[in-house]
Amino acid sequence: MSALVELSGLEKTYATRTGDVHALSAVDLDISKGEFVAIVGPSGCGKTTLLKILAGLEDHTAGTASIGGHPIRTGNGDVGMVFQKATLLPWQDIAANVLLPLSLRRRPTSQDREKAAALLRMTDLEGFARKRPHELSGGMQQRAAICRALVHKPSLLLMDEPFGALDAMTRDSLNVEVNRIWRETGTTAVLITHSISEAVFLAERIFVMSARPGRIVDEITVPFDRERSLDLLGDPEFAALTSRIRTHFEVTHA
Amino acid sequence: MVGALAVLAVVLILWQILPGALNVPRYVIPPLSEVLVALTDPVAFPRYVQNAAATMTEVGLGLLIGVVLGLALAITLTQLPRVYGIVFPYIVAIESIPKVAIAPLFVIWFGFGLPSKVVVVVLLAFFPVLVNTIHGLRNVDRDLINLFRVNGASRMQIQVRLMIPAAMPQIFSGLELAVANAMIGAIVAEFVGAQQGLGVLILQAQGRMETPAVFALLIILSALGIFLNLFVRLARKWIITWERT
Structure with missing residues (x-):
């Protein structure tokens, strides 16, 4: 499969009054056409920064970022965005x-x-x-x-904690719905979340990020079928995957 | 609504009865009936109407200019963050000055006619619109602005299709204050020095100790103020259909 999104050696540094903040460090990431990718990490790991770079809302400091072989440009109409609030x-x-x-x-x-x-x-x-x-x-x-x-x-659907503001039950049913929408439309999706189980439930591949500077510490291929149902939440393999991801946060926070 | 009207009825009845019952001199508080006689006096009434028209011309012109200037400056300033940073402290400073105090100066500069009154009204209407509109524009959801940018919206589209509609509730809050201020500004400016207007009539009636006429003029003034406020509130309801009450 050809890569739709290609990020390589991506760096992002913010200048703030208290000094430079290294938000993203050496991020390499390819996303194939039609793929569902989740990026998980603790708050402040730069995942929202990464999404904003993909959306063309922010520039990166170094490295390359392209969608469909073209450098990302703001407002070219090639991305669709879903935020935490419906806006x-x-x-x-x-x-x-x-x-x-x-x-x-x-x-x-x-x-x-x-x-x-x-x-x-x-x-x-x-x-x-x-x-x-x-x-x-x-x-x-x-x-x-x-x-x-x-x-x-759009060639790319970007979702930034899309269900963070909703109650748990609405969240579950919307996750099932997003899975169906993704299958029916064949869109390429990137989900930013701090919910590990949401990432495992929806994604085909998960990138785990660590904080300060934000970098990718693990990449996990999720072995489930494209069609997902809530039964999956009780699957032992589902539990194994979520706990594998969780170890990363325990390690990085120790 | 019924309760509010009942309160009004009680107040009006007490106004009629109490001054006589308590032997309050007529030049201090005349009973309601005498005020109504003064209000409907066939000789005085046309003068009231004429002078009310003069006052409302000052209010209307001043509001129009003040509101347009306030909106325009708010939109400009929020687009220029650097200039905003420099200018904003001065806006706050000027806002805290009691601006009616400048009215005598305006009479010196612009004379006893319409212009000096309009300038006072402009000054008083301008600031609440400016400050509230800035507040509204600066509090538009960042994600909404990002959504527009992601979809290639121009600066103009972001202003017209997002910022201004989103700031409408605050703009209307500013308008309500501007209307109340405009009435104050016009009357004070007329007190300071004018040839016509309800403020002039109030001063003349006071000079002759015609207290019922003073009350009659205050009733006209209140009615005009209430009418203007009601107009703005109705416009708000009509334009901001998404606001929950």
């Missing part, structure tokens, strides 16, 4: 919110609207296109945010 525009209905990535570039066509409607169907939000965000539950808002991130068919 829907409260003054627009769900349909208009989902269409935002397209409507910022051009007047949405009828095909665009059909695409948005199809995504809302896929996430069981069919009847909510005309509703305002505040009329939806937190989980439904986050599903709408996922639709918005996919409407312009």
Whole structure:
């Protein structure tokens, strides 16, 4: 498989008033087309910085970063983003919110609207296109945010702790949903999370990061099928994988 | 609503009864009926209307200019973080000055006519709009701005389609303060020196010890203030449909 995302020797240093902060160090990472990759690590390990570099929101200090063979450029429309909060525009209905990535570039066509409607169907939000965000539950808002991130068919779906603000049960059902969306759309997905079990549940490959400077300390291939169900959470192999990842944090924090 | 109206009814009844019952002199607090006679006086009423129109012209013009300037400066400053850092301490400093105190100076500079009043109203309406709008614009969710940037939004699109709508609640809070301030500014400016306006009529009635007329003018002034405030609140409800009450 060809690599869609290629990061090599990536470095990021922030200048702050109290001196330089070395946020990322020698990050090498390839992501294949259609792959689901999770990046786990403790807070402050630079995983959000890494995601922002992938999104083109931040520059890197050294090394190379490319998507589809081209250096990452802000706003080229090649990434879709999901944040911890749904960040829907409260003054627009769900349909208009989902269409935002397209409507910022051009007047949405009828095909665009059909695409948005199809995504809302896929996430069981069919009847909510005309509703305002505040009329939806937190989980439904986050599903709408996922639709918005996919409407312009980006080559890369970036998710930054997408369910961190939701309760555990909503989280579980959304994880099942994300797995289904990923399989149905064939998108390439990068998930940033500090939840080890979420990473194991969703990803095909997991990169484990350590803090200060943020670097990749382990890479794990998850052996499960593409289709995942909540039964997996009780699987001994699932438990073995999560505890293997957890050891890293015990070691790095000792 | 019913409770509030009941309170008003009780206050009005007490106003009618108490001054006579307690032997309060009429030039101190006249009973409600005398105030109403003064208010509906066929000779005085056209003068009230004419002068109320003058005052509201000052308020309207001053609000328009003050609000537009406040919004424009807020949007400009939040886009220029360096300039903002330099200017903001001065905004805070000027905000804490009681600006009506400058009114006499404006009469010297701009005369006894309309301009000096409008300038006072502009000054009083400008700051709450400026400060509240800046607050609103600076508190827009970073992730929303990032979302727009990731999707290739221009600076203009970020302002028009994100920042300004997102800051609407704070802009309206500023507007409500600006409206209340504008009325204060116009009346004080008229007290300081003017040829017409409700402030002038209040001073004249006071000079003749016509207390019922003073009260009648205060009622007109309050009604105009309430009407303006109501207008802004309705506009807020109409524009910010996503705000939960």
